[in-house]
Each structure stands twice: as C-alpha cells, then as structure tokens.
Amino acid sequence: MIRTARPDDAPAAVALRALVYPYLVRGVPSTWRMIAEPPPDEHWTAYVAEVDGRVVGWVSAYRNAQTSEPDVGEVSLLHVHPDHRQHGLGGSLLARALNHLGTLGVRRIRTWAQPDSLPFARHNGFTPSRELRYSTLDLRSAPPAPTSPPGISLHPLAGLDPRRVHRLEADAATDEPGDVPFDLVTYDRWLWDVWNNPGLDREASTAVEVDGQLVSFSLVIRDGDRMWSDYTGTLPRHRGRGFALLAKRAALHRAAARGVRVAYTSNDEANAPMLAVNARLGYRPVASQWSCLRELP
8 A cells, every 4th residue: 555654654664764775864753753844845745655554665755945946856765675576566656756746847857766776767767867875984983083273163063053054054065966956055944954853963063163154064963873974065165175074074073972883974976075085084885876867748
C-alpha cells in the first residue's frame, strides 16, 4: 500500500534510511518535524510504502523554493527496503511523487540516484547529470583543536546573531556548484531549514570572524554519535586563505568533544576546493549519487 506519510512514521523512516543510506544523517525529531510541519512555500509531501504494517519504502516531493530557476520540482530520497524490491513499490512511489509535482505545475524535475539505480532513473525519463560524492571521517581520534592566527576568531554558532549567520551563508552559497542554482535563501526559510533544525548542534557548528566580519563557517547536524557537515562555506573574496579548513577542523573537534564518533559529508564532483579540504582532514570516500533531470512538456 502506498499512502501519505504521517508524523508517527518518523522512527520507521529513519531506520529505513539508515539501512539504505547509512551515510545520511537526519534523526527522528528532524524527520518528524519535516512531516508534521513541512517547510513553507514548497508544498512538500512524502509517501511511504507499507507492507504488513511496516514502512518499507519512502519518497518525498516538493517545489524547489530556493532557486530563481522557475518551476523546478524535486523527488527526494526514493528508496525501498532491499527485501521488498522488484515488486513495483519504487515505481508506485515515484508515480505518486510525480503526480504531486504535476499538480504544482513544475516543468523540470530533479532526483538523486545511487549508481545501481541509474537504470531505473533512465527508464523513468531521467538523465544523469552530476556526481555527488559522500565521505566519512572517524572521530574517535579527535582532530586537534586548530590554532587561530592573529586577528582571527573562532565562534560557536550558539553565541551569534542568526541574522549574521544567514547573511554569511546566503553570500557564500551563490556559486555553489550544481545543476540547479541555489540563490534564494530567504531569512524565514533559512530559519526553518538551518537555525531551528532540531539536529543543529550550535555549540559544535563554528564560524570564523575576521575584523568583525563573519567570513566562513561549518554547520554540524547531529543524530546521537553521528554527524553531518551540512554546509561549509566561505565568502568569495576571502577564499584561498584556509578559512574553510579552519572552520571545519574546529567544528569537528568540538563535535568529537561532545560525543560524536563518526562524521559524514558530501560534495559535488566539481567542488575541488572542498574535496581537497576534506582530504586534508582525513575523510575517505564512502558512496556516490547522481543528480538526474527530467523535463516535462
């Protein structure tokens, strides 16, 4: 049975996601909120496949409200439990997601597929576009705390005005590589997505300040002893000075001190600077996915 997701599906959805995507980190509170109180202006909805009372499949669909490109829809995290594949559940979940997007009038749809799911994506009219690389870092041996050069300060986000952090992310993300521009980060949407995210660890998340200006930062999303580097960015005019490495090293050190044991992150294949930062920090490749696009008439 395919049905609309309910908030009480959150624990089962998180367990299923951990099985299929062990490198993704979103806990039960964050998933519950996503279902019960979805982000504004996106018409977000999710569907589950249920067999004998158990959630064995998931997909979400929404209009992308954070891009200036018109009429872009997203099909996110389509997955089915390995024991229940090859029975049409994936196709049924995708059909429900596409039908929802059709009611919103979108004309371009993006989804993500693991390499072994690319034939399914192509069969359903999607064309692979860009590779997203996932990496992991064992934090049981905590990275050393970085030493700030003179005139440079490191701050946990907990002590900062969220408006300053929002301005930093909005300016740093304007040239983030991808096949859909990420250029409409309104403050209210950012508050919902980042600052008020139940998983955000504001004590571990770290910003770099130079001459009174925030120039770089690294966000930590946490679920128990696992964390996700949600975003690490630097203002364009301050790049090439090691600030992203400094912010991320400090965030990882603080997260480890607060009980995190394993860290995950992802980067577009074209984002050579951040791939180099992660390599210096000791991250190792763990998986990849491909963004896939489908144009509608």
